[in-house]
Amino acid sequence: MDLTSIHPKVTPIYQTSVFKFSSLAELEDYYTTPGRKGLYGYSRSEHPNSDELVAEVARLEGAAGGVATGAGLAGLLAAVLATCQAGDHVLCPAELYGGSVVLLSQELSRLGIETTYVPLAQLYDLAQHRKPNTKLVLAEVLSNPLLTVLDGPRLAQACREQGIKLLIDSSFTSPMLTRPLDWGADMVWHSATKYLAGHSDVTAGVVVANDPALNKRLRQVATNLGLMLAPLDSWLAVRGLKTLRLRMRQHSENALAVARFLAKHPAVAEVFYPGLETHPGHDLAEAQLLNGLYGGMLSLRLANDTVAAADDFVQRTKLFPLAPSLAGVASSCSYPTATSHRGLSEEQRQDLGITPGVLRLSVGIEEPAELLADLGQALD
Template sequence: MNIHPKVTPIYQTSVFKFGSLAELEEYYTAPSHNGRYCYSRAENPNTDELVNEVARLEGAAGGGVATGSGLGGLLAAVAATCQAGDHILCPEELYGGSVVLLTQEMTRLGISTDYVPLAELYDLGRWVKPTTRLVLAEVLSNPLLTVLDGPRLAAACREQGVKLLIDSSFTSPILTRPLSWGAAMVWHSATKYLGGHSDVMAGVVVAADEALGHRLRQVGTNLGLTLAPMESWLTVRGLKTLRLRMRQHSENALAVARFLAAHPAVAQVYYPGLETHPGHDLAQAQLLNGLFGGMMSVRLHNDTAEGADAFFQRTQLFPLAPSLAGVASSSSYPLGTSHRGVPGERRQALGITAGLIRLSVGVEEVEELLADLGQALGG
């Protein structure tokens, strides 16, 4: 019987069978295992399909690894490039989960991290040490949407002989392809836009060159980070609509940002699609397809926890949730979630105040979103 499925089946198996010792030996000695599979911690057809598709979208010749969460991808990237005694540089404007992983966990393993204001990080020679191995930066910072000059930072990293890892979770390959700037790796929390439906936890990191891609896969296997088959299948399903979703997310978000910028209850809107955003020109020149993404943050005039909580309790279409980038809109509270583990004085310096709300704009009818925001803000 010939079976030709249009969609890759789910290989929900932990192991694959061999018919002889010769087949087993061929698996371990042939280049790329000669298309065979052995143990899903190392590789699985569904996981390979996900990595290959993200690598194709990113132009990543080296391939990479899919992991059980977004932070698993960061762990794989750090473990693939750093060892005890090494040093990492990051902008101060960085997702709180990344800060906690680097500061609380990697330091215990002898890998140190310094945080520099993004505007100063481009002068990389001031900050690198002989042990600096990696620079991590976000295309659009979480949560205030500071726009990275990716080509400029990549050039500085090349000059200093340091690898650049870009977190593209807010933008996806539809808006940015950091390897084309000269980054060594691009990392996604695939839980966000790649999966897109708030029903999967996953991370993907892919590399520009084959040696680094091989090391990522090796680390994923050795540390047990590799994503399971079902989650890989779900994420691949999400990728099939990524281009369509990113266009609608971006179109809706621009309308929402313009509405909020004119609302009397809103003190400031952080969205690079607005002409008033300090990074607008850079974003317009650097982001692809004329899109600015679906993420923004809003600071209320009532810059208090009470003001923010009133919004969360009134809204019907932006429920309070700790993640982002699903087809359904949501809101988040950086002070109490993503940056909860960041010291208070540093949060204050970064502008993460009690009245700051992060919005993930979905693909619903935009008129419904605007009406809900208006009533939630008391308008």
Template sequence: MHIHPKITPIYQTSVFKFEDLNELEQYFGEPGSRYMYSRNGNPNSDELAEAVNQWEGGAGAIATGSGMAAIFAALAACCQAGDHVLCAADIYGGSSSLLNQELSRMGITVTYVPFEQLYELEQFVQPTTRVVLAETISNPLLRVADLQRLATECHQHGLKLVVDNTFASPVLTRPLALGADLVMHSVTKYIAGHSDVTAGVVVATDPELAARLKQISILYGLTLSPMESWLAVRGLKTLRLRMREHSHNALALAQFLQEQPVVRAVYYPGLPDHPQHALALAQGSGLFGGMLSILLADETEVVNRFMHRSQRFPFAPSLAGVDSSMSYPLGTSHRYLTPEQQQQLGISPGLVRLSVGIEPVEELLADLEQALR
């Protein structure tokens, strides 16, 4: 009986069988010819990695157990003990914690570069600097990096550029095409898209770097499980449609929020007065994504009232699901920064980040209107 499934089944197995020693030798002699052990690779995680690799136009990719594992793999592929990393100051809090608390113990040091100085790296570069880590759209203030300009600057100094493309997704921006060396995603967010998967992916533009990622993934045990991989592949199939709706809804909400007296500022690249609006328009394929932040009064009581009143934006510290949510950067993603760092980045008690879903936009507008009232 021949079974020809249209969709790749879930290979929920930790190990694959061999007929004899000849097949074992084939496994080692012809990489990619067959499977042995799910940590080394399985059909589902390979399918996800290859799907994102195609989207991003890379030479190879790995799927990992989380976005944090993806950041770790990307940095480990470029650095060893004694090396130095430059990191955009506007970065996901988990990325800075990884660098500060863990990679520092492995002898990898970090310097944070203010957003305004990202394209003038000379003063920050040391003889041991290997890599620059930045985000396409920063978390939580939605600053947009000029990736082509940044890649040119990195390569002039012999550095590799690693881009976290989670907020944009490859629908908006494809960093490798703009000169980046590695691009990573928290697949948990837009790629899987339904708040039911924890996963990451790293894509390399160079085959050698891709092979290095694969080695790190196997030896550190980062490979994503079959079930999670299958769900993420399923989510990825609607990414293009979802990003359109996320972007459409977020722009409508940003325009509405700008008109509200109690909202002191709206951070959204789709607004004409956003400092990088023109860049976001050019680099974002005419879409601006589903993430925006607002500044309310710098009083936790005001934020709490807003959270209690809103019905369509539950306080859930993640993002990019089809259902809307809100988060509080000061208390979650950026709580481990010093008060000075928080202040420098503009992360204050009144800052609330909205992840705008794909619900009917009039329902979201009505909910925010009553919550702000």
């Protein structure tokens, strides 16, 4: 069958583990000319669907390349191992996603990579907290779950002055709200499971960078450890990216409406959303985030700050089902104490402000009036 005359509008799913070569010369060309267009060998190393996903995310982020991995945390693993080895040190804000903390402190520590956590407000003074072996700083644009706003340009400048690589987790924001490479960050990491794919039907990670040597090393790590994203999942993530701009606008508009509603409700003691003028990071978010959007994630603290009250809300809501992830087109609710931050001690959660009555809402793209009505009946 001659396939040369077929020109699909959408890239096909290359559901193959291996590609064929026509000669030993072509095989040699494949190994000696990495990245040559049209030459693929083994899907553990690369395939057209993964390349398409990385190219599109890189375009949106203003990057030169990167790698797509089988999960968000696999992307973090690739980024850390591309820049650090045994005996090196990573510096992070204390307000960090619990899954990242577990990977760094429980798994990578066994490989001899040390991690220190510093309150974000103090992290900008890198000279005070760095060590001679500090190689990487990891930070989130908006912290999970209490939406603390990062001063990205300030941290990037501090990293440049200290000669330390900066990795930014932009999973909560996507390139529609932030482009951290423009600040001077070295790498941008996404749990593509979240907003990039956007439909709660794929698990993936993407890391992009501008430095060719760094991108080469990211690919090597992903290949050698078997982290590469599979063809079908890559295809699904690319499909999701096609509506990212539309989705992020609706997510953000709905979340702002929800945040304003919750801020006035007597059953809610506190709302964490940078789009609210009362949020301590509002001015910074307004100046730093793009397109006048603040994202679809917010958290609230119930006035009755107890497990029982949180469980009552979870059982009463119809449109915010309890789910341990975020950013799908349908709204959901998460309980950080039992999901994203269950790996932390009770004392650590208290220090971060994650009390029993804290709930994290991922606001979808449904009709906002329906969301407000559901929240009202759940809280009332």
